[in-house]
Amino acid sequence: MGTALIYDEEMTRYKLLWVDPACKIEVPERLVVSYGALVENGLADRCVSIPVREATDADILLVHSEEYLEAVKKTPYMTLEELKEFTLQYGDVYFHPNIYHCAKLALGATLQLVDNVMTGKVRNGLALVRPPGHHSMRSAASGFCIFNNVAIAAQYVKQKYGVKRVLIVDWDIHHGQGVQYSFEDDPSVLYFSWHRYEHQKFWPNLRESDFDVVGKEKGAGSTINVPWNKVKMQNSDYLSIFFHVLLPVAYEFSPDLVLVCAGFDSAIGDPEGEMCATPDIFAHLTHLLMNLAGGKLCAVLEGGYNLKSLAQSVCQTVHSLLGDPAPRPANLEGPCNSALESLQCVRSAHRKYWSCLKHAADLPTSDISTKRIKLAEDEEEEKLDEVEKEKLIAAMVWPQPVKRVTPPTRTAVVLPDGVACPDRCKHFSLSEDPDPLVVQKLRENFIKDADDKDAVTLSSLIALVDKMEKNEICSGLALVRDVSMAMRCVAQHATTALSNRVLVVCVGDGIVPHRGTDDGKTLVVHFSSKESEEQECKYLIPVCLKKGCSDASGFIQAVLGLLLPLGYEYDPSLVLLVQTPGSGICDSVWQQLTGLLQGLAQGHILVLMQEDERTCIDPTCSSLLGDAAPSLGQLHAAPPEDVEAVENLRQRLKADWKLLQTTE
Ligand SMILES: NCCCNCCCCCS
Numbered sequence: 239m240g241t242a243l244i245y246d247e248e249m250t251r252y253k254l255l256w257v258d259p260a261c262k263i264e265v266p267e268r269l270v271v272s273y274g275a276l277v278e279n280g281l282a283d284r285c286v287s288i289p290v291r292e293a294t295d296a297d298i299l300l301v302h303s304e305e306y307l308e309a310v311k312k313t314p315y316m317t318l319e320e321l322k323e324f325t326l327q328y329g330d331v332y333f334h335p336n337i338y339h340c341a342k343l344a345l346g347a348t349l350q351l352v353d354n355v356m357t358g359k360v361r362n363g364l365a366l367v368r369p370p371g372h373h374s375m376r377s378a379a380s381g382f383c384i385f386n387n388v389a390i391a392a393q394y395v396k397q398k399y400g401v402k403r404v405l406i407v408d409w410d411i412h413h414g415q416g417v418q419y420s421f422e423d424d425p426s427v428l429y430f431s432w433h434r435y436e437h438q439k440f441w442p443n444l445r446e447s448d449f450d451v452v453g454k455e456k457g458a459g460s461t462i463n464v465p466w467n468k469v470k471m472q473n474s475d476y477l478s479i480f481f482h483v484l485l486p487v488a489y490e491f492s493p494d495l496v497l498v499c500a501g502f503d504s505a506i507g508d509p510e511g512e513m514c515a516t517p518d519i520f521a522h523l524t525h526l527l528m529n530l531a532g533g534k535l536c537a538v539l540e541g542g543y544n545l546k547s548l549a550q551s552v553c554q555t556v557h558s559l560l561g562d563p564a565p566r567p568a569n570l571e572g573p574c575n576s577a578l579e580s581l582q583c584v585r586s587a588h589r590k591y592w593s594c595l596k597h598a599a600d601l602p603t604s605d606i607s608t609k610r611i612k613l614a615e616d617e618e619e620e621k622l623d624e625v626e627k628e629k630l631i632a633a634m635v636w637p638q639p640v641k642r643v644t645p646p647t648r649t650a651v652v653l654p655d656g657v658a659c660p661d662r663c664k665h666f667s668l669s670e671d672p673d674p675l676v677v678q679k680l681r682e683n684f685i686k687d688a689d690d691k692d693a694v695t696l697s698s699l700i701a702l703v704d705k706m707e708k709n710e711i712c713s714g715l716a717l718v719r720d721v722s723m724a725m726r727c728v729a730q731h732a733t734t735a736l737s738n739r740v741l742v743v744c745v746g747d748g749i750v751p752h753r754g755t756d757d758g759k760t761l762v763v764h765f766s767s768k769e770s771e772e773q774e775c776k777y778l779i780p781v782c783l784k785k786g787c788s789d790a791s792g793f794i795q796a797v798l799g800l801l802l803p804l805g806y807e808y809d810p811s812l813v814l815l816v817q818t819p820g821s822g823i824c825d826s827v828w829q830q831l832t833g834l835l836q837g838l839a840q841g842h843i844l845v846l847m848q849e850d851e852r853t854c855i856d857p858t859c860s861s862l863l864g865d866a867a868p869s870l871g872q873l874h875a876a877p878p879e880d881v882e883a884v885e886n887l888r889q890r891l892k893a894d895w896k897l898l899q900t901t902e
């Protein structure tokens with residue numbers, strides 16, 4: 239299934255008609271450069287183009303009041319003076335004779351997107367719209383927003399499709415207070431937002447944007463607010479929140495649909511956010527959400543005011559929606575202290591609502607809620623001259639995102655004779671006889687009993703890895719007689735011949751290679767149900783799960799909170815995913831793991847399985863081909879001893895691996 243792109247240039251036909259410094263950044267060029275970049279990068283053509291429609295009154299009244307709608311309906315006929323007058327009753331927003339029409343198109347575009355995703359016409363998509371929506375409230379416009387596109391979409395799918403649970407991820411740099419107010423007592427809609435806050439000193443300066451506001455009554459726990467109390471947050475800060483707050487809760491919640499308030503003012507260069515996360519981070523944020531809800535993800539444009547980073551971030555998002563491998567998450571370090579403080583506060587505030595956070599630490603000693611009052615007092619701190627600051631931010635530079643091309647072959651498979659090659663995959667075998675020298679070396683190093691078949695298989699694997707290195711093949715699956723031997727052989731070849739870093743993820747109680755773990759060329763993470771005899775060290779990490787990998791909840795929480803942070807910080811050029819017999823892992827969990835790991839190494843992942851594991855071939859290939867993994871369903875609490883084991887491991891390893899930190 240494809241990716242929808244919903245855009246209409248009519249939404250560029252309104253703009254600020256008077257002087258208002260607070261609104262001058264919200265310009266029609268935001269859509270022009272975003273759509274233009276999608277066309278220029280050949281992305282628009284790869285999407286399913288779906289026409290916008292005008293929202294109806296009924297659509298709008300799902301969230302807004304009749305009196306507000308009636309008032310907005312009058313604006314097309316207002317004079318300039320009347321428009322200014324009408325605007326004064328709201329904050330940081332402006333009206334225009336054509337903005338009501340455009341607001342109906344923005345909402346209509348959003349609903350067209352959710353209709354096409356919910357009916358399976360497409361898997362996911364992006365609605366490129368303005369005016370944005372997440373600040374508008376039941377009876378008020380705010381923050382450039384007229385109708386709350388995403389909040390209405392959530393009510394709409396609940397009503398029209400009987401959707402039980404909707405996750406809204408608001409990665410815009412502002413708090414979508416309008417969305418929060420719509421669902422604060424509604425447990426069926428989980429609203430997650432991070433936002434520049436600076437202890438309530440940043441717009442919209444609301445007390446209810448802080449981490450300790452978690453929802454009301456039945457909705458307690460279904461509002462997650464992550465305040466950024468400093469600017470210049472980076473990729474590591476954003477990923478830490480995904481690994482240690484959003485993803486664990488999202489998997490436990492198990493939404494039927496994911497809506498993204500896709501604001502890109504959280505990217506570097508934006509005058510509003512003043513953050514330092516680079517546009518390619520949205521490739522990963524999107525990818526990390528794409529295995530939820532069976533892949534049903536609707537992204538709706540909110541903010542984004544630096545035309546260059548906005549256009550790049552939009553392209554990164556659409557590349558991922560299309561299934562293109564993400565660029566490697568280069569040189570991540572740990573979250574900064576302020577981010578760590580917010581992380582710890584949010585996890586602490588939500589531990590009584592989410593079993594995945596039950597073991598979260600208490601509030602930090604330096605409880606930041608007290609800072610809110612103190613900072614409010616000393617307002618006189620130096621105010622960098624606005625104009626100077628805007629110049630500095632506009633002058634920010636960052637590397638051009640790398641071109642994201644999908645290799646000619648997406649997935650190659652090495653299978654025993656007589657096993658059919660799954661469709662859409664390419665059967666891989668040696669084009670000519672294996673090089674006798676290579677065979678000789680293999681025999682010396684890896685093959686004890688001189689079984690010629692092994693030599694051919696290993697030679698094929700080496701050739702396959704070489705083609706992945708050249709980006710001719712993206713990913714691979716191989717069924718082999720002896721997975722341990724194959725694992726050691728591939729790891730050795732990749733780290734020596736190709737001087738790479740290899741992340742080896744072993745699932746099951748098989749043997750684990752020790753080579754390369756001391757010089758950091760190989761990072762081995764081994765999930766098994768048995769206490770391991772291996773000596774744990776920085777690059778050899780045994781993860782003992784009592785229930786093994788058969789308990790979906792315990793396993794997936796270990797993947798999200800331990801394996802992904804390790805993998806992203808290690809940033810391998812190849813991922814080796816090995817399933818040894820007896821892992822007990824079920825297909826859907828295996829597919830989630832395979833899907834999530836493809837965010838690493840530009841999607842270069844090689845899966846090794848025992849040759850008699852025939853049932854696993856199709857699910858594994860489906861995931862390697864970029865199909866969304868099936869939803870795991872709502873996850874019960876993970877076995878306490880497994881949670882404990884992962885928690886202890888994280889505490890021990892966080893000195894070496896900063897992305898594992900969850901407390902300051
Ligand atoms: N310095 C200008 C202040 C603008 N404040 C409102 C921002 C609304 C963003 C919507 S994503």
Ligand SMILES: [Zn+2]
Nearest residue numbers: 410411412541
């Ligand atoms: Zn914003």
